Structures are given as C-alpha cells and as structure tokens.
Amino acid sequence: MSDRWVAVLSGGLSHERDVSLRSGRRLSAALRTAGLTVEEWDADGGLLDRLRANRPDAVVVAMHGGEGENGSVQSILEMLDVPYVGTDSRSCRRAWDKPTAKSELARVGLNTPDWVVLPHSTFRELGAQAVLDALVERLGLPLILKPDQGGSALGTQVVREAAELPAAMVGCLAYGDTVLAERFVPGVEVAVGVLEGPGGPEALPAVEISPQCGVYDYTARYTAGLTEFHAPARLSPAAAEEVGALAVAAHRLLGLRDVSRTTAIVGEDGAVNFIQVNVSPGLTETSLLPMALEAAGRSLGEAFAELVERAVARGGR
C-alpha cells in the first residue's frame, strides 16, 4: 500500500472535456487499485487555490486538448513547484503543435507525410480557390485535413475529391484558425505508447487500428465495437521494431517525459510514417495506451504509480 496521494486533473474547457473526464475517472480507479490515495479535480478557476491549500504529492494530468496538452497547466504546476507526471511545459508546446512536431522529425530524416500549414487568413487574402488548387497540386488526392492543434480526431477529415475541399476546410476551421493539410498515406495505422522507466523511454507493443467505416473518427474512437484493434499489431518483427523505434525517437527528439503515444502509418511500401504524438494519451475504456499496456502485461494503475514515483523524485519541474 502506497502512502502517496495524487490529484488527477481532468475535464477543463477543451473540446475534449468529455473524453478527459472519462480518462480521469478510469485512471483514478486504476491508481486507487494500485494503492494510492486519489482525488479527481476538474481544471477550473479554483485549481490554484486547491493546489495551495491541499498540495498533493504529485499531479497526474489526464486532460486532453487545449490547456492540458499545450503546456498551460504544466506551467502552472511548475510555477507552484508541484511535481507532476508528464512532459514539461515547453516540450508540451512542441508536441502539441502538429506541424512543429512533424518539422522536428523531418529535420532528422524521419518519415512523415508531406504537409502544408494554412491559416484562414491565407485563403482570405490570396483567394480560396487558387490556394486550394495549389494544395491539391502539391499533396494530391486524397489528402487529410486536420486542425493544427487538438486531438480525438475532432475536425479531421479525409478529402477524396477536390470538390469536397472547401466544405472540409470550413469544417476544420471551426476547430481553430489554422489547418494542417497532409498527404494521405494508405496503409496500416498503429499507435505506439512510450513509457519511461529506469532504462529510459521504451516502446510498448504497437496497437493496430482497424475502424469498420475506414476512418478512425470521433465515433469510431469512442464507441466500443466500431473499431477492431490488434495488440500487438499484426506487423512483421522488423516493422514492429521500426514503429517502436520511431515512437521512442519522437519521444526523445521532442523532449517528452514519462509517457507519450505516437500515431504512425505503415505504408503499403512498408515505410513507417510519423503522423503525430500525444503527451496526454487517452485512458478511456476504448483508448489505445491501456490496450498497449495490457499487451505488455502491465496494468494501467501500476504503470502510472511508477510514473508518480518518478515525478515525486524529480520534484516540481
């Protein structure tokens, strides 16, 4: 029985509040099973007062999107010198912004599908059709549109015809002012969790994602039964090793800490492509990291209890 007590932060005001609350509930239950004392806190206007009045041994950030992943909450915890599980505020920023993360990986020669970043103002000032034409010329079709920041596939769309592009752009821009357009890479989508231990960051078994409808959108993600998963993924040993190495490389390169989850696509040509990395992976009943932990023979509570010990030993940095 541990004598640690931790606050699990979830909720917040991002579009992913609902998912985060579910992650927080599941993680809290798992940590309690592992013997820790847990309080579940919503990240609201009373957070600073609560942290000052009732300082936990460590905070576990189970917030998704917005303040939980862009480094804001981490900055608060650092200023208050509260130990916490997860990536520090500055590195959060790099991973949170998808184009920045892709650039970092591309810079060291890792594969990531070609991309273009376009704010709404570019379309407005240069003329939408001309920019869309250039986009199709550059990336080809189909292509993927996604908000440059955010998760849970909110706002993400596969565009197969040029005529669908304006509507898809408008839908995507409802989630933010900037769109990341990416070349579509057919292949097998996998998620690879990375967990840090005494030996440094290690990849968990890759989880293969096979949505019934072909697109791993919000509904496919959070409705049990609409997506089939294989954990470990049905990859050759060489491919499995390569996606693991990619996830660890992304984790190291972006300066991530404790835990991350990289999404990758093993293309039809066998090449492994980095798609994005998440510093606060989903922990719901349909989320990928818990599946990867299970495939590795580990429990969610035990794994995060170890991360709590690392955070406490590290102090509020």
Add this chain to the structure above:
Amino acid sequence: MTAPGSQPAQQGARSLDPHLSRYAARTAGMTASEIRALFAVASRPEVVSLAGGMPYLAALPLDALSADIGRLVATEGLTALQYGSAQGMPELREQICEVMALEGIRAHPDDVVVTVGSQMGLDMVTRVFCDPGDVVLAEAPSYVGALGTFSAYQAQVVHVEMDDAGLVPEALRAALAAVAASGRRVKFLYTIPNFQNPAGVTLSVQRRTEVLEICAQHDVLVVEDNPYGLLGFDGQTYPALRSVEADNVVYLGSFSKTFAPGLRVGWVLAPHAVREKLVLAAESATLCPPAFTQAVVTRYLTQHDWKGQIKTYQEAYRERRDATLSAMEQHLPSGCTWTKPDGGFYVWLTVPEGLDTKAMLPRAVTQRVAYVPGTAFYADSFGSRQMRLSYCYPTPERIREGVRRLAAVLEGEMELLSTFGTVHRRNLSGPQTPTPDTA
C-alpha cells in the same frame, strides 16, 4: 487490411465490445457523438449555455420545500417510501385533474396515469401504438426527445410544416395524403401546441379545431404534449386540444416546468381503453412511479401557493425572453430571423443562407457559448440553418453576453463563407440523441 511485411495474426481482433453481435437492430444509432462531447463543455460555468432547457429552479422556495419534505418523511414515510400503484397515487391524480382544468380540460382521475416525467408517457404511448415502420407525424421542427423515442421504436417520422401560428392545416392534409399514397399508416400526430419546443410558436385557437377535424377525418390519433401551457408570459392559457376533443386525444402533462424536473413526475390522460393498456405498459416498465416524488408533488400542491409559483416562473422567463430578443436585435448580423415566443423557454433562430449551425458548434464552444443545432429537431436532417436558443436558465445579463458571443461566432462563420463560398458541410460524426442538455 493486412500490414505490409505482416505475419499471420498472433491473436484475434479485439472489438472492445463482446456483445456486439447480440444487440437489437434498434441500437444501430447508439454511438458516441462529437455533438454530445461538445455539450460536456457547455456544462461549465464559463460557457453561457443557451442549449439546455433547464427550468430556473432558483425561483423555488427551497427552504420551505426542504422543511416540508422533512415532514413528509417523518409523518408519511411508511407510504411515501413504499411501492405504490402502477397508475399513480389517487390523490395526485385528482390534483392533476385540477391542474389540467386551468387549460379547459375536464377529466376523471381514473383516466390519468402518472409517469416518470412525461418522457415516459411518450415512450409508453409510442410502445402501445407503434410497430416498426409505422408513421408518426410531427411538427417541423419537433422535440428532440420525442424524435429519439420514435426512433427507438423504429417508427418513421414525417414532419409537418409550421408557421408563426403553429402547425399549418394544409400541410397536415398534404402530409396525410402523401403517407397514404405511399401505402404506409399514420398512427398519430405528435404535437406541442403551446410555446413549442424548439420553435417557441403557439398553435392558434382557430387552427386547433381544424387540426382536430383533419385528424378525425383521417382516423389519426392526436398526442398532445403540453409541458409549457401554463407558462404564457401574460398569463394567458389556450384551450388544450384535449379540452375540445376527448376521445381522439392522448394528453401528456408534466410538473417538470411548473414545479421541478428533478422529481420526474408527469402524466398521461387517455381515453379509457388506451389508459388500460398504458397502465399495463407502465407496470412492465417501472412497476410503479416513485411514491416519494408523487407524495412530494401532492404536498406541494396542497400546501404551497403553486399558482403563485407559476406566476413567479412566468415573470422570470418573460424577463429572460425580453433580454434574449433585445440582445438578438442589437447584436445578430443581418440575415438572421427568429421567432418571438409569448411563453415557454425557446427562441428558434434562422441564420443566413450558407451557414451551418451544426458545423459551427465547435467555434461556438471555443467562444464559450452553446446552443442546440437545428438538425437535432428533425428526423430528416433538415434544420442546418437553424438553432434553438433556451433562455430559461441563465440570468438576463448572462443571456446578453451569450448572444454577444453568438454574434461573434456568426460573424466568424460569415467571414469563412465569404472566403470559401457556399459549401455543403460535412456532418459531425455520431447521432444527436437527446440528453438533458439538449432536451
């Protein structure tokens, strides 16, 4: 798909739901939804929620109620906490008849069935009357919770046009003819005649008789849902359809808006033969409605000035309606139009051509304002230019702030529209099944 360089699967696919093959076909639409996820944010105080139809309970005399409920447990606990009859407590059914008399209904307590909110009444009525494939007529737009119930029983909804005076009789005739021509059978017309949810309009007195006559001519039952009838801002009530026609109207009533929704006490008033079936249906669903909350309502109606409380509610909602309409007039961009309710909870807003209220909901949530997209109130995906605004819960000041934020959202969308032109938007993934936020 098999991965490049793959080897035979080491283990089978995991669907995370071992019961997948066992579900009934009617569960097909029961999936996670982006819209529902966005409403999770609307519950935070930072967001001005014009989405949920939650009554303004701060207007209730909570201290007096608290003391009274304490006395109830002390003096009548052995019955109030016991099982009761499936039809509901006789004393409450008598009181319900007195409540309905305010809208001209003469009824016998034996024909009243107490339900767990009028939503359960709607569920039972649909269960009793509808086979899969049967047609239900409903106003366009109609209450999202009713559409969910009809869908659950695999009934097909055909919408009937409304205007500022409610259901359009000519459109009702046309809908009946079209359904008949298609060889299908209309089981009932579902209508909310007073301060309609979501449109806020009221069926004119003149049309009430006409609607009843048309339904009688076509042998179509009328299901009258009337949760807001006593919440007219000038105190005016309209004659209930049931007050005009007793044999062909099933009436749904509720204490959720005139007292408190947390008690979940509603009722059905039905012709004798129908009532018999509803009691059996209720018995199989819940055994009996909660005796405790029935006893609370009974004491409330006996010992409190419930008519005075309704006046208090009317005044609170009129003040909020006024704040909503004046803020809309002041802030919303040209091209927007909206209804002007004389009672109830809702304004129905139509935005300029080319905008899509469902697609822009994420932007609204980012701007900390929430509403319910119009498509939620149609069974046939119409309503993309509409939204329902509920003014019942926020303070007038918060309403004005919410409308200001909404105006900024609309301006942002119009700017996108001018950049990309009129486009056909994608649907956010997942269904729009009712939640307490949207109902």
